[in-house]
Amino acid sequence: MLSGRFRTALVLVCAVGALAACGKPEPETLLAQARADYAKGDHRSAIVLAKVVLEAQPERADARLLLGRALLAAGDTPLAVVELAKARDLGTPLDEVVPALAMATARSVGARRMVGEFGGIQLAQPRAVAELKTTLAAAHIGLQNVAKAEALLKEAGWEDRDGDGKLEDKFGSPMKFQYTYASGGEIAERVARFVKDAYLAIGIEVEIRPVEWAVYTDLLKTRDFDAITLGWGASAPESDPIQIFHSSSIKNQGDNFAQWNSPDADRLIDAGRRELNFDKRMAIWRELEAVIHREQPYTFVRVPPWLRFAATDLGNVVAYPKGLEPTEYFRGSASTPAPMN
Numbered sequence: 336m337l338s339g340r341f342r343t344a345l346v347l348v349c350a351v352g353a354l355a356a357c358g359k360p361e362p363e364t365l366l367a368q369a370r371a372d373y374a375k376g377d378h379r380s381a382i383v384l385a386k387v388v389l390e391a392q393p394e395r396a397d398a399r400l401l402l403g404r405a406l407l408a409a410g411d412t413p414l415a416v417v418e419l420a421k422a423r424d425l426g427t428p429l430d431e432v433v434p435a436l437a438m439a440t441a442r443s444v445g446a447r448r449m450v451g452e453f454g455g456i457q458l459a460q461p462r463a464v465a466e467l468k469t470t471l472a473a474a475h476i477g478l479q480n481v482a483k484a485e486a487l488l489k490e491a492g493w494e495d496r497d498g499d500g501k502l503e504d505k506f507g508s509p510m511k512f513q514y515t516y517a518s519g520g521e522i523a524e525r526v527a528r529f530v531k532d533a534y535l536a537i538g539i540e541v542e543i544r545p546v547e548w549a550v551y552t553d554l555l556k557t558r559d560f561d562a563i564t565l566g567w568g569a570s571a572p573e574s575d576p577i578q579i580f581h582s583s584s585i586k587n588q589g590d591n592f593a594q595w596n597s598p599d600a601d602r603l604i605d606a607g608r609r610e611l612n613f614d615k616r617m618a619i620w621r622e623l624e625a626v627i628h629r630e631q632p633y634t635f636v637r638v639p640p641w642l643r644f645a646a647t648d649l650g651n652v653v654a655y656p657k658g659l660e661p662t663e664y665f666r667g668s669a670s671t672p673a674p675m676n
Contacts, residue, residue: 362388366398373405381405396425400432407439410558413585413596415439430458434466443596445630446474465491465504477631481537495538502538511540512561515554518545526564526636556588565592565633573616573655576604576623580632595632 369384385402389395403419406412419436423429433456441449454471458464468491475484488494493502493510502510514530516523524545531541546554554560567579578584581604584591600623607619627633645652649664 362392362395362398366395366401369398369401369405373401373408376408378405378409382409394425396422396427399425400427403432403439404435407435407442410594412439412443412594413582416443429456430460430463433458434463434470437467437470441470441474442594445595445597445632446477447630450474450478461492467491469493469510476537477634485537493538500535500538501540509540510538511542513542513544514562514564515544515546515551515560516564517548517551519548522639523564523566529636530562530564555592558592558594563592564636575608576620577608580604580623580627593632595630597626597630597632599626600630 365384366388369381369388372378372384373381382402382405385398385405388398389402392398399418399422403415403417403422406415406418416436416439419432419439423432423436433453437449437453440452450471453467456467458467468487472484472487472491472493475481475487488502488510492504495501496503496505496507504510514527516527518524527543527545531543534541555563578590580591580595580597580600582591582596582601583589585594585596603619603623603626607616607623610616610619641658643659645659645664648666651663651665652659653663
């Protein structure tokens with residue numbers, strides 16, 4: 336069985352080969368195949384084929400739109416924003432491009448910015464209106480504007496139609512999303528139940544999806560999840576936030592799993608990593624925390640308490656905000672230190 340990466344490379348070779356063999360581009364055939372691949376969930380193949388078409392005809396709005404949607408579905412939200420914006424600028428009707436562009440923007444640069452950019456846009460087609468208002472409602476929930484979110488959901492056609500406490504569309508289908516977590520841990524299971532109960536209180540159904548750790552790590556790399564839980568622990572007295580929160584960590588299956596692309600966060604992270612003065616650096620990190628709180632790339636659920644004991648013959652035991660740092664210990668006492676062996 337071919338790996339996903341090899342299969343994508345093979346699709347590209349075949350597509351380019353087809354163009355060369357015929358002596359002239361066949362964009363319509365390739366774009367039709369890209370649409371078929373996208374429809375059946377093969378987003379990577381659709382991306383490759385759409386790019387081949389755009390190499391021959393870069394001004395094709397329909398190919399840009401398909402590429403942007405496929406990138407969004409594949410989890411590459413920053414590039415999805417770029418391509419969908421190009422499709423809009425090339426004349427794609429707003430009803431076709433705005434719902435996907437709004438969702439990509441929310442996932443890439445945060446809920447607050449998306450609301451500011453798309454909150455006032457008026458669409459015509461009922462489906463497009465419903466999709467945009469649903470995305471805006473999700474953003475307002477993240478911004479703790481629950482009343483506004485509920486009003487938008489009702490405008491989008493989501494309301495409790497049968498008195499069961501759950502929101503349904505006009506066809507009776509419930510509003511729901513999938514919440515994934517690594518199985519085997521009591522805390523993760525308790526958090527999952529908390530999330531499910533919290534969303535159910537406002538009528539949204541959450542499907543809990545426990546998976547084995549090996550599967551879980553693959554889902555993180557491919558960004559194949561609706562919502563997921565993570566636990567981060569500091570690895571040094573002052574941890575470097577670039578791994579989790581900088582946009583450069585989106586690339587190459589990096590650890591910015593939320594694919595948060597915030598120019599403000601990037602600027603502060605870069606500045607904090609350059610600043611040698613402790614007090615000035617702490618002020619920068621506090622600004623970064625404010626950006627994280629405002630744009631909500633993560634919803635922080637809990638910070639577990641900790642209690643540690645250290646033997647009296649250990650020296651240089653310092654209680655940092657993140658915890659203890661055993662690599663700094665030495666054998667002896669703080670007053671009569673002894674060299675390490």
